[in-house]
Amino acid sequence: MTYCVGILVREGLVMIADTRTNAGLDNIATFRKLHLFEKPGDRVIAIATAGNLAVSQSVLNLLNEGIKNPETGEIETIYSIPSMFKVAQFIGRAIREVYRIHGKSMEQQAASFDVTMLLGGQVKGGRLRLFMIYSAGNFIEATSDTPYLQIGEHKYGKPILDRAVTSETSLQEALKLGLVSMDSTIRSNLGVGMPVDVVTIRRDAIEIDVSHRIDRNDEYFLDLRERWSAALRAAHQAIPAPPYGKD
């Protein structure tokens, strides 16, 4: 399993991904799921992946190596596409190309062709945007009404986002809330695990702001965990006693 979250606020974008992959409980490994494509000043793109690892790795390879544009005959890569919307379409094409090659055979082996991606970033001349791309290659975009998108094991970490994140949340608070959401998921689901990769991108900077891998000994993350748990304890203890009796 996997948990990745992207949060798009006025100041910028946060993307966070765990690194645990598993084929059954007895076959666990660590793979990076958060991938960066950066040409400072021209584009800064982050992609987080969930689902079948063979599929997502093939898609990422196609993004780098390129796909022939059927109209112009030219090879396009993620570094040449001129807008974020077109990058989302391009990733959709790459997913369908992988499906064309492996999809039928995977189904014959009862392996599901299952991939979802978060695509965030900015290409020069366009806006900072955040998309979620499905295994059919179609996609949705985060808006100010719903400024975050999740893939993988999304339920554990959703309540804190639902309660606290708006598009006016600062980039720093969004990063903290994303880390709390990730911590809640890691605690409750063995399929999601450390280390955790974090990226932030400031709006219109067109370069990476933060790019960091949080491992088990990361002091800030340990402190955030501790403070959060202590604050929750204090919070429920401060709520008055329920006044309920027998109706």
Added chain:
Amino acid sequence: MTYCVGILVREGLVMIADTRTNAGLDNIATFRKLHLFEKPGDRVIAIATAGNLAVSQSVLNLLNEGIKNPETGEIETIYSIPSMFKVAQFIGRAIREVYRIHGKSMEQQAASFDVTMLLGGQVKGGRLRLFMIYSAGNFIEATSDTPYLQIGEHKYGKPILDRAVTSETSLQEALKLGLVSMDSTIRSNLGVGMPVDVVTIRRDAIEIDVSHRIDRNDEYFLDLRERWSAALRAAHQAIPAPPYGKD
């Protein structure tokens, strides 16, 4: 969908259930899912149900009307069974009896025979206990290592329980935490909705302590929601800024 949680602490037992049922998003109704069977001084039993409503209602009818014991030939009801363990077995028999009558036909109509139940309570002479019963009629029991059990949409409300509930938690705190867990689930999932039924049972009292329906205007629940959201906001704002840069 449904969300029900039972928390067994040293002082007693909390059980909480929502009341929303749905057959598709366009067919929503309110049904009580938390059922009480009380003979003060002799037994106090609470059952929360999730899954197919036709199945769970049939099971509850059998518990009240009775099933013939194949060994003694006598009709047993939930009011005559001599221990909580035997009540759990009895409910398992009732589930299998409903499966015997409706299971095959339901499968023919592509309706899944899907039912899970939380069973909590105490019978005179025995301990206060909490069980989760599966659709096969088998069951597990909460222990001091894992003092809570959930059925239905359990993921949203699990992190707060994982962080805060132990078997030493007071009954009052357990009730508050159960309500926070329910509130988180209601906010994040349309399939879970108000009103919410709440029961608490004090250990060895062998009678209902609290039995209350929380509706949309319940002042205490509105205040708990408000305080919890405010405390979470304060909690993440009090966490220091992330020190991360580019690795």
